[in-house]
Amino acid sequence: MSDQVIGIIAGILTSASTLPQLIKTIKKKEASDLSAYIFIMLIVGTGLWVYYGVLKDDIPIIATNSFSVLLNVIGLFLKFKYSPKEEMLS
Numbered sequence: 001m002s003d004q005v006i007g008i009i010a011g012i013l014t015s016a017s018t019l020p021q022l023i024k025t026i027k028k029k030e031a032s033d034l035s036a037y038i039f040i041m042l043i044v045g046t047g048l049w050v051y052y053g054v055l056k057d058d059i060p061i062i063a064t065n066s067f068s069v070l071l072n073v074i075g076l077f078l079k080f081k082y083s084p085k086e087e088m089l090s
Contacts, residue, residue, distance in 0.1 A: 004060055011064020018071045022078065031082035039076035043069055 025031050046068040053061030 007058075007060035008064065011060055012067075015064050015068040015071060018068075018075060022071065022075055025075070025078045025082060029082050031079045032084065034075070034079050034083075036076060036079045039072050039079060042072040043076065046072065 021034070025034065046065045049065035050062055050069060053059075053065060
């Protein structure tokens with residue numbers, strides 16, 4: 001198995017790990033148990049991985065971390081949408 005394939009599989013599995021939480025949040029329409037800070041840190045971290053992937057011209061890093069950025073932006077959006085105003089940044 002090539003290193004590109006291993007990178008893509010690892011990135012997909014890592015990125016998709018947030019999907020169960022996002023699905024649960026959408027179904028329950030409740031997000032006070034989620035932390036906005038974790039989503040912010042993940043967005044910054046995966047955004048830096050995307051930049052690193054661009055610098056290295058590494059498609060698996062770019063693609064999978066772009067997917068992670070998207071999922072974490074959705075998670076942050078859901079946090080703000082489904083949390084009471086006083087709990088926004090908890």
